[in-house]
Amino acid sequence: LLESLASTxxxxxxxxxxxxxxxxxxxxxxxxxxxxxxNKIREVENFDNNKIRKLESLSKSIIENKYNENNISRRYKKLFLSI
Structure with missing residues (x-):
């Protein structure tokens, strides 16, 4: 899922x-x-470029803000310190 969000x-x-x-x-x-x-494939075939760009931008934003190296490291550190 993360790879798809980052690369499509x-x-x-x-x-x-x-x-x-x-x-x-x-x-x-x-x-x-x-x-x-x-049915969803048929639906997205009719999406205009603006809608596709918006979804792409949202996906990239999720990866950049939630799943970047710093956030993941911080979450692991917090988890390990809580054990």
Missing amino acids: KLSLVLDVSFNKEVAGNSVIYFKKEKGSLR
């Missing part, structure tokens, strides 16, 4: 709590139901 313009991801916690509103979610992914 648009991500289609399964609608589960972990993905929502990480990706927020920067991706397009599909359900684990027959036809859901197909």
